[in-house]
Amino acid sequence: MYLPGRRKDNFKDGTTDYCKNIPFVLEFGGLTTRAGYAGYETPTIQIPTDYATKGNNEIELLEFYSPKAPENSEISSFLSQGMVNNWEQASNFIEQINKKLMQINPSETPLFLIEQALSTKDVRQKCVEAVFESMNFAALFIHKAPVLSSYVLAKETILLVDSGAYSTYVVPIVEGYVNQKGVIRSDVAGEYLTKSLGNVWKSKVEHESLNRFTNYAKITQSMKNWGANDIIREIKSRNIKLKETRQDIIKFNHAVDTQIFELPDKQKLEILNEMFEVPELLFNPIPEENFMGLQDLIKQSIERVDAENRRELLNNIMVVGGNSMIPNLIERLQREITQLEINTSGRVKIYTTQTINERAHSSWVGGSIVASMSTFDNLLMTKRDYDEHGPILIERKVLF
Numbered sequence: 001m002y003l004p005g006r007r008k009d010n011f012k013d014g015t016t017d018y019c020k021n022i023p024f025v026l027e028f029g030g031l032t033t034r035a036g037y038a039g040y041e042t043p044t045i046q047i048p049t050d051y052a053t054k055g056n057n058e059i060e061l062l063e064f065y066s067p068k069a070p071e072n073s074e075i076s077s078f079l080s081q082g083m084v085n086n087w088e089q090a091s092n093f094i095e096q097i098n099k100k101l102m103q104i105n106p107s108e109t110p111l112f113l114i115e116q117a118l119s120t121k122d123v124r125q126k127c128v129e130a131v132f133e134s135m136n137f138a139a140l141f142i143h144k145a146p147v148l149s150s151y152v153l154a155k156e157t158i159l160l161v162d163s164g165a166y167s168t169y170v171v172p173i174v175e176g177y178v179n180q181k182g183v184i185r186s187d188v189a190g191e192y193l194t195k196s197l198g199n200v201w202k203s204k205v206e207h208e209s210l211n212r213f214t215n216y217a218k219i220t221q222s223m224k225n226w227g228a229n230d231i232i233r234e235i236k237s238r239n240i241k242l243k244e245t246r247q248d249i250i251k252f253n254h255a256v257d258t259q260i261f262e263l264p265d266k267q268k269l270e271i272l273n274e275m276f277e278v279p280e281l282l283f284n285p286i287p288e289e290n291f292m293g294l295q296d297l298i299k300q301s302i303e304r305v306d307a308e309n310r311r312e313l314l315n316n317i318m319v320v321g322g323n324s325m326i327p328n329l330i331e332r333l334q335r336e337i338t339q340l341e342i343n344t345s346g347r348v349k350i351y352t353t354q355t356i357n358e359r360a361h362s363s364w365v366g367g368s369i370v371a372s373m374s375t376f377d378n379l380l381m382t383k384r385d386y387d388e389h390g391p392i393l394i395e396r397k398v399l400f
């Protein structure tokens with residue numbers, strides 16, 4: 001579905017070939033790659049960013065919840081801490097998307113690439129080289145994920161909390177610009193919870209039960225582990241919940257609260273109070289691991305920005321990302337932050353987006369909006385710009 005009033009009129013003049021110029025909006029999330037056309041509400045594809053490889057440069061795309069896995073292949077990724085560290089593989093990945101899933105024609109298509117809050121100049125330059133040298137796109141624009149999320153809420157000053165798969169970011173955005181000193185990243189995110197649940201559940205059922213692949217005997221150990229996490233994630237998203245306070249967890253009533261999940265081999269997995277205990281880790285991580293709770297990340301971020309902006313940020317906290325889907329997370333966060341002593345006065349107000357789709361893909365949706373505006377063409381770095389000025393030109397094109 002198109003974003004209302006945003007698409008067709010803004011692209012060329014409605015001639016039959018205008019479609020080929022619709023910008024391609026792409027985000028490599030730690031877990032999910034989202035790709036699709038500007039002006040749409042939802043990415044056309046949402047596939048695992050991990051892929052299968054057989055030792056050469058050839059890669060095979062994966063699917064979530066698939067009954068079969070590529071055989072004799074290892075799991076690999078071109079990301080490190082959410083940033084691309086192997087552009088050759090990232091280019092191969094796009095080529096596969098192109099061949100198998102979307103049939104875009106890069107040489108006639110502008111690419112809108114969404115980058116992470118802490119992406120560096122160095123990473124960006126390498127990206128520009130790859131986009132024009134090996135992916136062969138016609139033009140490029142890069143924008144930061146948190147700022148794009150803020151466009152979805154249509155607010156210029158917010159404290160964005162994006163808790164995804166491998167990273168939780170707290171990013172102060174003041175009048176549309178990221179306040180870089182206040183940006184905080186933590187590893188305590190969705191896959192930290194997946195791993196913790198995996199440890200509990202692997203001790204309750206046989207290892208092979210956490211498997212959905214019919215060709216299990218022919219796949220490598222890394223593929224088996226990947227498949228187990230895929231199932232654990234599915235069970236997690238259906239069952240975990242936060243309680244209003246930490247103390248409420250002890251009220252777990254075995255007879256009433258226990259959940260049963262039937263695994264693909266029909267074994268029954270009993271889900272007990274880990275469904276409340278594990279999401280608690282977002283607020284109270286294991287002390288030996290030296291992580292901060294979400295409420296403390298927020299406090300630290302707010303206290304790093306200038307005093308004059310703190311009050312407004314505290315009153316405009318916006319939570320997005322896969323973890324924002326955990327039932328009661330917003331209410332619990334509101335309660336935890338209200339109890340903190342933060343070096344500013346003012347009311348705490350926590351928002352999320354209107355729809356689940358915007359919550360799960362907020363930065364992609366923001367990118368889709370920006371790339372469909374009539375002024376978007378002026379922001380682009382073209383192949384000709386690249387040939388004339390080199391990758392450094394992108395620094396003059398980015399808006400943050």
Ligand SMILES: Nc1ncnc2c1ncn2[C@@H]1O[C@H](COP(=O)(O)OP(=O)(O)OP(=O)(O)O)[C@@H](O)[C@H]1O
Nearest residue numbers: 029030031032164165166167190237321322323325
């Ligand atoms: N309903 C849900 N309940 C609990 N967790 C969920 C739910 N939906 C998604 N998640 C978790 O959210 C995480 C994925 O979040 P998201 O899609 O924002 O990550 P990403 O953008 O791919 O990665 P990153 O933010 O690290 O770059 C996964 O760990 C997933 O299990």
